[in-house]
Amino acid sequence: MFARIYQPAKTAMQSGKGKTRSWVLEFEQSAARRVDPLMGWISSDDMKSNQVRLKFDSKEAAVAYATEHGIPHKVSEPHGGKPVIKAYSDNFSARRRKPWTH
Structure with a gap:
């Protein structure tokens, strides 16, 4: 069973970096998932890929x-993203390059 170690990215609903400092060890799927014909749920026989997700404080600890x-x-x-430092008042600044319109 192969594992992947990564640092999770922030979700689209977050503006901060909350819960992105830890490192995660997840197992990859060993078999394809299938659809249950009665209920329509997606299931798999592989428990490790569905339920096991280990969190570590550092990459070295996970490795x-x-x-x-x-x-x-x-x-x-x-991926190192470019930090954006911006205030709400920058939307209405006189030095704004593009005009702010609806």
Whole structure:
């Protein structure tokens, strides 16, 4: 079973960086999911890919855990985004490049 170690990105509903400091170890699916014919739910026999998600404080701790338990893993580095420092009043600034209209 192959594992992926990554730092989660913020959701679209967040403006801050909450809950993005930790590192996550998730197992990839070993079998395809299937649709239950009666209820229409999507299910899988693979418990690890559906229910096991381990959180660590650092990347080194996650890698150490995976190597200690003999889990093959791949580390995905986070993409460094450009920090945007902007205030609400900047929308109405006289130095604004584009006019603000509806």
